Amino acid sequence: MTDQERELLRRHQDVLAREAGSRGRERARWAEKRKEIEQAQDALLRERGRLYLVRSSKTAAKVPLVKNMLWAFGVGGVICSVGQGFVFLFQRFGLALKDASAASTCVLIAIGAFLTGLGVYDDIGKRAGAGSIVPVTGFSNSISSAALEFKREGFLYGVGAKIFTVAGPVILYGVAVSIVVGLVDLLF
Amino acid sequence: MAVKKIGGQSLVFESRPCVASWAAVVGPMEGEGPLKSEYDMIMKDSLFDQDSWEKAEQKMMQYSIELALKKADRLPWEMDYLLGGDLLNQIITANFTARVFGAPFLGLYGACSTLAEGMILAGILIDGGYGDSVGAASCSHHDTAERQLRFPTEMGVQRSQTAQWTVTGSGAYLIRSGETGVRMTHATVGKVVDYGVKNASDMGSAMAPAALDTIRAHLEDTGRNAADYDYIITGDLGRRGFDSLKTLMAEEDLPANNLTDCGLHVYGGNQDTHSGASGCGCSAIVMGPRFFKEMRRWPRKKLLFAGTGALLSPLTSFQGESIPGIAHAIAFEWTEGENSK
Numbered sequence: 001m002t003d004q005e006r007e008l009l010r011r012h013q014d015v016l017a018r019e020a021g022s023r024g025r026e027r028a029r030w031a032e033k034r035k036e037i038e039q040a041q042d043a044l045l046r047e048r049g050r051l052y053l054v055r056s057s058k059t060a061a062k063v064p065l066v067k068n069m070l071w072a073f074g075v076g077g078v079i080c081s082v083g084q085g086f087v088f089l090f091q092r093f094g095l096a097l098k099d100a101s102a103a104s105t106c107v108l109i110a111i112g113a114f115l116t117g118l119g120v121y122d123d124i125g126k127r128a129g130a131g132s133i134v135p136v137t138g139f140s141n142s143i144s145s146a147a148l149e150f151k152r153e154g155f156l157y158g159v160g161a162k163i164f165t166v167a168g169p170v171i172l173y174g175v176a177v178s179i180v181v182g183l184v185d186l187l188f
Numbered sequence: 189m190a191v192k193k194i195g196g197q198s199l200v201f202e203s204r205p206c207v208a209s210w211a212a213v214v215g216p217m218e219g220e221g222p223l224k225s226e227y228d229m230i231m232k233d234s235l236f237d238q239d240s241w242e243k244a245e246q247k248m249m250q251y252s253i254e255l256a257l258k259k260a261d262r263l264p265w266e267m268d269y270l271l272g273g274d275l276l277n278q279i280i281t282a283n284f285t286a287r288v289f290g291a292p293f294l295g296l297y298g299a300c301s302t303l304a305e306g307m308i309l310a311g312i313l314i315d316g317g318y319g320d321s322v323g324a325a326s327c328s329h330h331d332t333a334e335r336q337l338r339f340p341t342e343m344g345v346q347r348s349q350t351a352q353w354t355v356t357g358s359g360a361y362l363i364r365s366g367e368t369g370v371r372m373t374h375a376t377v378g379k380v381v382d383y384g385v386k387n388a389s390d391m392g393s394a395m396a397p398a399a400l401d402t403i404r405a406h407l408e409d410t411g412r413n414a415a416d417y418d419y420i421i422t423g424d425l426g427r428r429g430f431d432s433l434k435t436l437m438a439e440e441d442l443p444a445n446n447l448t449d450c451g452l453h454v455y456g457g458n459q460d461t462h463s464g465a466s467g468c469g470c471s472a473i474v475m476g477p478r479f480f481k482e483m484r485r486w487p488r489k490k491l492l493f494a495g496t497g498a499l500l501s502p503l504t505s506f507q508g509e510s511i512p513g514i515a516h517a518i519a520f521e522w523t524e525g526e527n528s529k
Contacts, residue, residue: 001265001290005290006263006265006290009263009264009265009288009289009290010263012254013254013257013258013263013264014258016251016254016255016258017254017255017258019229020228020229020251020255035237041288152507153503153506153507154506154507154508157506158506
């Protein structure tokens with residue numbers, strides 16, 4: 001603790017005691033003073049953190065950016081190619097393009113959930129990063145992994161309450177954005 | 189050699205550490221309760237000018253410690269140790285409070301028995317000669333606790349009649365060596381006791397057997413009778429748990445006429461809290477302001493404080509576990525100046 005911090009804390013304690021011991025307008029005045037000291041304390045903490053970060057970041061391990069990006073590109077590409085393969089397959093069986101992509105999405109979701117259940121998807125995700133998170137298999141993984149995790153707390157407060165912990169934001173804002181896009185499409 | 193231990197689970201404080209000062213900072217609802225004139229600071233709302241309840245809770249604890257120290261004319265970093273805890277995950281309130289103070293800090297979790305746990309450890313540190321002034325504090329906030337342990341605060345649920353109201357408040361106590369005043373003579377470290385209560389809205393019933401276990405052990409170890417104390421005070425059993433404890437004590441032929449519970453002293457009868465108060469802050473804002481304050485005027489000048497805790501988490505409840513309880517007891521005695529040893 002620096003002398004400056006101690007001095008602020010000593011003043012804080014003093015002002016706080018005066019605030020606690022007074023009434024009405026005088027109390028409000030002391031409260032204002034207390035808040036000023038607290039702001040100074042916060043600023044001191046932030047500044048110390050900033051300086052420390054500058055010093056410590058020099059020795060921080062480098063993130064292997066190129067390697068990570070290659071992995072993400074490769075795995076993401078494979079997942080998308082598999083999806084595209086299913087689209088072609090379903091088209092050959094006579095589905096229209098729109099229906100074929102919907103069916104393909106369903107299959108990818110099933111595969112994602114299956115791999116999650118086998119405990120493989122997290123191994124893929126460890127290397128691929130966004131490459132296996134962004135495709136729909138990642139969405140499937142986020143839901144099925146949550147369901148697995150919270151089964152022990154029961155189907156109501158466990159699975160029921162927690163299944164969308166990771167996917168929740170995607171669903172909520174996905175639906176919200178789709179409404180906006182739909183409206184725009186309708187109007188223009 | 190365990191020279192300061194007596195019986196199965198009790199210890200003797202030979203130097204009789206003293207509760208030198210205390211302070212309580214509470215929320216608006218507690219500030220309307222029967223002890224309102226005894227609190228050092230009453231927050232005008234549950235946010236306390238902060239942008240989250242968690243931050244408000246942290247400020248409450250910090251202020252209570254600063255004010256308690258001020259009364260003894262001490263600066264925060266002059267504490268030899270600070271012992272503290274709260275109900276939130278990773279005891280964030282205590283940890284972030286200790287960040288401000290620059291005093292050696294040990295974070296504690298004993299659920300609502302945290303204050304008693306802290307006081308016992310403070311007594312041990314002082315009696316062992318490891319320090320002269322130790323701060324013990326514990327804190328809870330109704331809204332942070334609800335949000336973590338139960339439901340969103342604005343959700344329209346009907347609270348059970350056995351449910352207790354988590355106190356918004358923090359109490360801090362400065363324990364020091366060798367002075368006149370409220371002094372710690374004995375402590376009994378509790379065992380975890382589980383009688384299979386599973387209802388998380390009835391924690392009083394879950395903790396009552398633990399309170400009985402510790403009080404009984406204390407009386408056996410020290411050779412004292414319940415009637416040697418002006419009061420035997422449990423931490424936060426609430427109305428329901430208190431009634432259970434009285435029943436249990438009657439079964440064991442222990443007199444319970446001087447028995448009371450901190451959870452019955454925080455709110456007035458018209459405050460609609462159902463079974464009374466609970467939470468880490470409950471005993472912390474009652475022991476000093478209600479009991480220590482007037483101890484010198486009592487006939488025997490002795491009290492036994494048994495801080496109670498329900499050691500559950502939402503996770504164990506959902507996994508179908510029952511609620512283990514614990515109680516730690518400390519015997520206090522008012523003594524004047526020289527006749528200490």
